[in-house]
Amino acid sequence: MKIQSLLQLFEVLPEEERIITDVLRQIISEGLPLYCREKISYNVPFFYGNKGICIIWPASIPRGGIKQGVLLGFWYGNRLKDEDNYLSHGSNKQIFYRIFMQAEDIDEAAIVKLLKEASKLDASWRKQYKK
Numbered sequence: 001m002k003i004q005s006l007l008q009l010f011e012v013l014p015e016e017e018r019i020i021t022d023v024l025r026q027i028i029s030e031g032l033p034l035y036c037r038e039k040i041s042y043n044v045p046f047f048y049g050n051k052g053i054c055i056i057w058p059a060s061i062p063r064g065g066i067k068q069g070v071l072l073g074f075w076y077g078n079r080l081k082d083e084d085n086y087l088s089h090g091s092n093k094q095i096f097y098r099i100f101m102q103a104e105d106i107d108e109a110a111i112v113k114l115l116k117e118a119s120k121l122d123a124s125w126r127k128q129y130k131k
Helices: 006-012 015-031 108-130
Strands: 037-041 044-048 052-058 070-074 096-100
Touching: 006 015, 006 044, 015 037, 015 044, 015 052, 015 070, 015 108, 052 108, 070 108
Parallel strands: none
Antiparallel strands: 037 044, 044 052, 052 070, 070 096
């Protein structure tokens, strides 16, 4: 199955995953700079600026590596300070993540803090490319 839009994605997700995904999308959309965009990639919401920033992967979508909940992964999590140790490192050396089982588990302040850090990192890559 190839998901082309958010509407298609929301149609296939169980209710709790749909709610968590929607809440995370709202936080991310409001927390990233205006030049950043969202697209469906790998059948899930993917946010990028100059490079990939983060991805939301519900367990119902194959190849995400999780059995339940919704994963919020930061593409360059290995470069974030994450002073609050909010993200898990798992076996991936680059993508650090957090898995949410219910919408009430989402700590908006912690995610916004990580988004600011990730945005600053993403903005630094633009300068490198312009040289």
